Amino acid sequence: MICAVYKSGRRADTYLFVKKRDVFDDVPEPLMEMFGSKTLVMIVPLSKRDHLGIADIDKVKVALVEQGYYLQIPPPQINLLEQHKQELAFKK
Structure with missing residues (x-):
């Protein structure tokens, strides 16, 4: 299984995986609008990988088969500031 990965031009660190390069037919229009401009990052042969950055490769594969995108x-x-304040409150 091969997929194309696109980076969002509108949201930082947001990526869209689709089954075929430049084919977004399965992606809902509201999601495409939210995603903004797309930049192709890479073509990934999922069958030859056992992990993907922060994405769970098994979830990616299932989503691509079931809904056509991930x-x-x-x-x-x-x-961190709020976490630190909470920790200080517990020490009192």
């Missing part, structure tokens, strides 16, 4: 969004950012 959207990778960055994990939520941790507010």
Whole structure:
């Protein structure tokens, strides 16, 4: 299985995996609008890989088969200041 990976021009660290290069027929229009401009990052032979950066390769494969695309969004950012404040509150 091969897929094309595109980077969002609107949202940082957001990637769209599709089954074929420049074919977005399975991607819902609202998602395409939110995604903004697309930049092809790479073509990935999933069958020859056992992992992908932060994406779970098995979830990517299933999503590509079942819905025709996979959207990778960055994990939520941790507010280190808020976390530190909470830790200080527990020490009092």
